[in-house]
Amino acid sequence: MTSEDVLNEFRDAGALRxxxxxxxxxxxxxxxxxxxxxxxxAERCGRLCKxxxxxxxxxxxPVDVAISPAVGGIIPGYETARWxxxxxxxxxxxxxxxxxxxxxQVDPGQKVVMVEDIVTTGLSSxxxxxxxxxAGGEVIAAACIVDRSGGRADVGVPLIALATLDVxxxxxxxLPPELAAIPVEDPGSRxxxx
Numbered sequence: 001m002t003s004e005d006v007l008n009e010f011r012d013a014g015a016l017r018x019x020x021x022x023x024x025x026x027x028x029x030x031x032x033x034x035x036x037x038x039x040x041x042a043e044r045c046g047r048l049c050k051x052x053x054x055x056x057x058x059x060x061x062p063v064d065v066a067i068s069p070a071v072g073g074i075i076p077g078y079e080t081a082r083w084x085x086x087x088x089x090x091x092x093x094x095x096x097x098x099x100x101x102x103x104x105q106v107d108p109g110q111k112v113v114m115v116e117d118i119v120t121t122g123l124s125s126x127x128x129x130x131x132x133x134x135a136g137g138e139v140i141a142a143a144c145i146v147d148r149s150g151g152r153a154d155v156g157v158p159l160i161a162l163a164t165l166d167v168x169x170x171x172x173x174x175l176p177p178e179l180a181a182i183p184v185e186d187p188g189s190r191x192x193x194x
Contacts, residue, residue, distance in 0.1 A: 001051035006146065006163035009044055013037045020182035024072075025121045027169035030179055032187060033146055035117050039075040046083075048145055049076055052162045053083035056113055059160050060141045064110040065089060067137070069098060069128040076145055077115040084113070091131045098131035106137035116144040119161070120169060122153035129156055 010016040015037035021029050039045045056063065063086055068077025070092040081088030089106075091098035106112065114128050119142075129139045143160040147153060150166030170176065 001048070001162060003163035003165065006048065007165075009048060010035075010038055013041060013044060020179050020184045022172075022184055022186040023120055023169060025123060025169070026172070027120065028172060028175055028179060028184070029167055029169045030182075031148075031167045032185075033118055033148070034187065035072065035076075035145070038145075039117075045075065045079050048162060049079035050083045052076070052115070052143055052145060052160070053080050055160055055162060056080070056084065056141065056143050059158065060113070062111070063113045063140065065106065065137070066113050066115045067091060067100075067104075067106070067128070067132050068115045069124045072117040073115060073124075073128070076117050080113075080115045080143065091128050098127050100131065100135050106132065106135045108136040110137050112137040112139045113160075114139050114142045114155075114157075116142065118146045118148060119144045119153045119155070119159065120148050122149070122155040122159075125153070125155040125159075 015034040017032040021032040065087050066077050066081035068074055068090045070090045074090050078088040089104040091100055112132050116125050125142050132139050139157050141158045141160055142155045145162050147161035147164045148167040151164050
């Protein structure tokens, strides 16, 4: 599956949006990928995650477990794990830090692939990887449906992306005038009230 094929899945789901968006990272962008419109269609999600699983195996070989950050990574992590035929787990925030909970545990030395939905800066991926390492897992790669950093995000391990896009993202104090002139939408989940 090519990057264009992945984008077509987002287009067909009405999930490729244009405007002025605040991303979960806090950066502003003229493009937003509303992944939940893609993931709600089991067949579409399955196609994408099957292709991601195949790409993971081709890049690093077999893995023992897939672990994702909650909330955005849970669905693609689960579906990718299904195609990898390995258990799926997720980390969630406890007092601001990702941790394995709900009886999830990793055996020391288990080969883990960390599966994300969309990577922009890599912050959530790095935090997830740190939690997996602290729990005793060995993260051999990270994987995502879309790397919107154009390949620049450093997550500390090899990043396997089903699609790589170079979508601009700006700090709030450095917006281009044409973006600043558009009303801002905040569709991300990181700033939801608790």
